[in-house]
Amino acid sequence: xxxxxxxxxxxxxxxxxxxxxxxxxxxxxxxxxxxxxxxxxxxxxxxxxxxxxxxxxxxxxxxxxxxxxxxxxxxxxxxxxxxxxxxxxxxxxxxxxxxxxxxxxxxxxxxxxxxxxxxxxxxxxxxxxxxxxxxxxxxxxxxxxxxxxxxxxxxxxxxxxxxxxxxxxxxxx
Numbered sequence: 001x002x003x004x005x006x007x008x009x010x011x012x013x014x015x016x017x018x019x020x021x022x023x024x025x026x027x028x029x030x031x032x033x034x035x036x037x038x039x040x041x042x043x044x045x046x047x048x049x050x051x052x053x054x055x056x057x058x059x060x061x062x063x064x065x066x067x068x069x070x071x072x073x074x075x076x077x078x079x080x081x082x083x084x085x086x087x088x089x090x091x092x093x094x095x096x097x098x099x100x101x102x103x104x105x106x107x108x109x110x111x112x113x114x115x116x117x118x119x120x121x122x123x124x125x126x127x128x129x130x131x132x133x134x135x136x137x138x139x140x141x142x143x144x145x146x147x148x149x150x151x152x153x154x155x156x157x158x159x160x161x162x163x164x165x166x167x168x169x170x171x172x173x
Contacts, residue, residue, distance in 0.1 A: 043082060043087075043088050043091040043092055043095075043097045044092070044097065045065070045097050045098065045099035046096065046097060046098050046099070047098070047099075048064075048098055048100055048107075048108060048111060051064070051096050051097070051098035052098075052130055054096045055096040055126070055128040055129075055130070056128060056129065056130075058096065058128070059128045060094060060095055060096050060128055061094070061095055061096070061125060061126060061127055061128055061133070061152060061153055062095065062096045062097075062098055062124075062125070062126040062127075062128065062130070063091060063095045063096070063097050063098070063123065063124070063125060063126075063149070064098045064099075064100050064115075064123070064124040064125075064126065065077075065082070065097070065098070065099050065100065065121060065123060066100050066101075066102065066112055066115075066117050066120060066121060066122040066123070066124060067099065067100070067101055067120055067121050068101055068102070068103050068120050069101065069103070071120040071121060073120070073121055073138070073139040074120050074121040076139060077121050077139050077140065080141065080142065081139075081140060081141060081142045081145050084142040086142070086146055087142055087145060087146060087149070090146060090149050090150070090153075091149065094149070094153040095149070095153060096128075100112065102117065115132060115135055116135065117135070117137075118137070119137055119138065121138065121139060122135060122136070122137045122138070123135070123136045123137075123140065124136075125152045133152060133157065133158075134152060134157065136148065147166070147167055147170055148163075150166075150170070151163055151166050151167075
């Protein structure tokens with residue numbers, strides 16, 4: 001689309017899938033003592049710096065889940081999206097996953113500000129070198145999330161394929 005960045009035109013396409021913040025039950029991730037990982041149901045979440053280092057080493061893109069402890073939709077996304085086997089498996093094989101709570105420190109708040117996070121949850125996609133690819137605000141159901149994961153990880157976005165075209169190819173149209 002002329003004049004719009006990929007991030008700007010992808011967000012409206014996902015708008016039907018996004019739900020605005022409310023309260024839901026779920027389990028927040030807990031930091032493992034002494035490690036760079038966060039213990040949770042799969043996928044394996046890393047802290048910000050550990051995730052950047054691993055992505056640099058492996059060449060895999062980074063998915064950053066920006067959340068807060070009080071966010072009900074963040075807990076719901078953990079429970080209903082990230083906990084689904086196809087999502088966990090795809091993330092584990094194609095991404096370095098980072099869980100980032102900007103309320104934990106000024107450093108993490110600065111990271112969220114750098115990517116213009118204005119609500120929770122927000123999903124940020126980065127290249128393996130940390131360069132920004134895409135920001136998707138809000139809750140994303142698992143049925144809509146896997147196509148976005150594939151679109152970014154398989155390079156369709158980088159090649160300039162519009163998300164709508166990619167989605168039609170997935171659906172066999």
